[in-house]
Amino acid sequence: MLKKGAKFGSFAELEPLLEKFAEQQCVPYGIYCSLKVEKFFENSGHQLPPALKYQSFTYACKHYGSRREKGLGIRPNQSSFKMKCPSRIRVCADLDCNKLEITCITAEHNHICDPDLAPLYPEGRQLTSSEAESVMNLVNMEVQPALLQSIVRTSTQKFTTLQDLRNLSRRMTKGNDKASSTNTNASDVQRMLEELEDMKKNDPNSKLCIAEKEGKILYIFWASSQMQADYKQYPEVVGMDNTYNDNNSKMPLGIFMCHDRNGHGKVVAYILLRSEKKEILHEAFSEFSACYSRK
DSSP: OTTTTTTEEHHHHHHHHHHHHHHHHTTOOOEEEEEEHHHHHHHHHHOOOOOGGGEEEEEETTTSOOOOSOOSSSTTOOOOOOOOOOOOEEEEETTHHHEEEEEEEEEEOOOOOOOGGGSSSSHHHHHOOHHHHHHHHHHHOOOHHHHHHHHHHHHHOOOOHHHHHHHHHHHHHHHHHHHHHHHHHHHHHHHHHHHHHHHHHTTTTOOEEEETTTEEEEEEEOOOOHHHHHHHHHHHHHHEEEEEEEHHHHHHOOOEEEEEEEOEEEEEEEEEOOOOOOOHHHHHHHHHHHOOOOO
16 A cells, blocks of 8 residues: 555565556656666665665656756747646655655645546557557558548547657657668678678688677778788888778778879778777777788
8 A cells, every 4th residue: 555654675566556546546657856776876885675676766747847947948839748746656765674665645636637638648648569560550551640540549449649640650660760770780791791701712811800899890800912912012101091981880991001102092901990989999000010010
């Protein structure tokens, strides 16, 4: 039971009671002003049981708090649910017994709480993953928005708005594009590595180095036997320049070059970099130095 002074051995024990409380209030609630046990340990050095999840938090009505007035006024007509509603439950960890304790509970609201209004909140209109997939199938079939809205409302009994459907379509499309891009990037890197391995077989004296850390490629260094010969002939001045956006992985491509007697540039090595961080560049130059070190 939720009452001031009630204690709970874990957040999992408390959570269903909070959800039931919110359902009885006929308005969505959320967690505000929270401090997780990991962050509390960093700040204080006091270790709380992980099962508590939070050292403290406020479980408050969606209309809790005041509207933020910060900003430059560029978007002056933005709506907000904030209306200084006092309804909240404050929970803090009792450091003596390592349990979550309700320190304050206020059930009064300064607005109407009607069961008929609860489904109209964004939380009540949210579709499940299976419902969202069904909607996207209809979107791909180019069903008209008004008809789509009617189908969704009839099948899910949720008061989904046209804006909800537009937001869902953008979200799902963006997620699919990102997943496709990730798979494409991974396959492109794999094909490149296979191609470099083939080049290494065809040119046994070439230098190929693939540096990895925690399963991620830091850099790929490549110098063919002809590049090495050009460097040995013109080792006096070597420069490096990077090119960008030449590959789907967005990895900068570093090009080491020397110049012959006629001032013509000759590539003496390529290196594909994870990023241009100082430590990665240092390793890249070390790799070049090791490849062309004079004995």
